[in-house]
Amino acid sequence: GSLLRVPEPVGESCTEYRWKCFKNCLGALDGTYIKVRVPETDKPRYRTRKGEIATNVLVVCSCDMQLIFVLLGWEGSASNSRVLHDAITRPNGLKVS
Numbered sequence: 001g002s003l004l005r006v007p008e009p010v011g012e013s014c015t016e017y018r019w020k021c022f023k024n025c026l027g028a029l030d031g032t033y034i035k036v037r038v039p040e041t042d043k044p045r046y047r048t049r050k051g052e053i054a055t056n057v058l059v060v061c062s063c064d065m066q067l068i069f070v071l072l073g074w075e076g077s078a079s080n081s082r083v084l085h086d087a088i089t090r091p092n093g094l095k096v097s
Contacts, residue, residue, distance in 0.1 A: 007068045019063040027068055029060040029094075031080045034072075048076040058083050060094065069094050 007026040014020045022028070033054035038046050046053045054076040060069035071087045071094070087094040 007062045010063050014063070016063065022063070027060045027062045029058060029069075029084075031056060031058050031083060033057070033076055045075040045077055052076065056080075056083050058087055058094075 009024045009026055010019050010022045012023055014023060019025075033048055033052065034057055035052060035054050036046060038053060043053055046055065048054050048056075055072060056074040056076055056078050058069075058071040058074075058080075059067060062068050069087070071083065074083045074086070084094075088096055
């Protein structure tokens with residue numbers, strides 16, 4: 001994972017409907033799949049629950065939609081909780097409070 005920039009918290013005066021309930025938060029995170037090509041022997045590990053061959057990517061963005069953290073490389077079969085655990089337990093990983 002890489003911290004791409006230091007985020008600023010959502011301000012008390014925020015009126016943006018998507019973010020106003022997240023005052024003092026630094027951003028939002030979500031996972032997504034990106035389709036990949038892998039050797040035939042690796043396909044079972046990269047197969048998502050919907051049957052696609054993909055890598056699981058965790059992304060955190062700030063309220064101005066700037067990427068602030070990205071962790072990629074997990075197999076599509078990896079659960080979101082496993083990917084998040086990896087992100088927060090790395091020495092310079094994602095800090096969640």
